[in-house]
Amino acid sequence: MSFVEVNDVAVTYDGAPILRKVNLQVAEGAFVTIVGASGCGKSTFLRLLLSQEQPSDGTIRVAGVHLPSSPTPDRGVVFQRYSVFPHLTVTENLILPLEIERAKGLGLTFGKLRRSLKAEVEEMLNSIGLAHARDRYPSQLSGGMQQRLAIAQALLKKPRVLLLDEPFGALDPGIRRDMHDLILALWTNTGMTIFMVTHDIAEAFKLGTRLIVFDKIRHDVADPSSVGATITYDLPLRRRGVVAEGLAGATISAANMLDHSLAEISQDRP
Amino acid sequence: MSYSNQKIGLASRVALGALPFAALVAAYSVGSHIRRADNPADKLLPPLDDMAATFWRMATVPDQRSGDLLLWTDTFQSLARLGAGVLISAAIALLVGVIIGYLPRGRATLAPFVAAVSLIPPITVLPILFIVFGLGETSKVALIVVGTAPVMIRSLAQAVMDIPREQFVKIATLGASTVQCVCRVVLPQIWPKLITAIRLGLVPAWIFLISAEAIASTDGLGYRIFLVRRYLAMDVILPYVAWITLLAYALDRGLQLLSRKLFRWAHLEGESL
16 A cells, blocks of 8 residues: 555536546655646645645545545645745744644743743754844745745654645755755655655656656647646656666656647647 | 936935925915904914914913813823724724634624625714713714724734735644634734734724714813814814824824834835835
8 A cells, every 4th residue: 555545536626627537656755746837736736635625526545544624744835935934033933833732722832941942943943054044034034045944844843744835946046956955865864755846847857756747638729627637647767866877868858858748738828 | 317216315305304394384374474464363373373372371281160281181081082992993803803814704704794884984873872872981982993993804804814825724734723823823923914903093093083072072182172163263273183193193103113113024025104
């Protein structure tokens, strides 16, 4: 039995099919990257995994258990924006998950307990390179720093599944490479299963152990919204660090092909 | 450099800002002078020094009949009514605004009702308030609440709805309950919006305060100006209007400064009025 099992999942909004017949088995510890044209349902799929939305049909199980109806701490998330809390400083953002755990009622801590929680996240602050910015608010941080904070905050609950919705989409290329190293290191160290939606095909190939493509099976020119999308490609990728020239070449040409066909598809759309 | 992106220095900004005020005072002085040249006993546009003298008298000389310093008694009474009304409105707005903004069921239940109530012209319920609560303080405070609570509720509900959904999802993935989400995400993020709502609510609040005092009261700023209207005492009315304006301005600025002081995170981006 696989760790994440998606069976015949369909999503319909107001009669318009978004996803149809999505089937997927994912082993624990996989890094699944998800690509597809805009509006093809890849973010919807991520929201299903997060329990932010419910499938209209079909089932999703994680570790053999049906997903609950709301988000839970076993599945962490990082969005492209709004992942950290604007009214809390860097330190306050980091101790928030701990405060929620300790102060069962209101989630507010004071005095000695609060100071001890701040001491607990000190190491984390250093490891994400935000120690110097501990008292700044998110809007005073660069995009990369904000996302480092968001990832660190999500990982404090030690989720078994991490869901990333275009987390690096708004970052500069250089910063984005640093973030790739960070997320790969975290993934290797924690052994968690990652699902990451991205627009960047190269990023999807670089990070993933498995790449899935969401697309519509056929394109109805007269009524594009009449057809839902599903998984059209499911490519196992090499483990990172194993260099095999042939496979690399094949991967790149596949990437180019995909890129090309996705570009074509998106051109077809208004 | 084009006119639309000129940089204005501090000194010239102060000077430019003072210009319309100076123009108003000058125009008044000229008008007053012309009228009094025709008729030295003119009451309509009293000279500035007369008004200053009257204002000073009301602030420092006890009233012959009651023995009160009228300006301060009036000001205290009015601010007490205004404060009570606006604080009650703020409390209602916070509670109902969060219920409407955060809970879909609450929104479905209360949003149409609040929208309907907010369309009642508040002054039309004043007779009802007088009949129900009598002519005392309660009905004046109640008028301010009726006049300000609906708009404040709506602006707070909108503030809650403007919090990105991602934040609610995120805090749920951090293990938070609904109550914890309200305490750690919803409330902290709408405190500055509550201050903005109070600042917006103060505008109609002053109108209803003065109206209520004009109709049924024995003290207060509104009572005083409507009382002396019978004697055409412009030398009292005009300084009182200026004084009310000054109070309203000070309250507004004070609240803005308070918000900047308490909720620095909300004022990091961009200028705001």
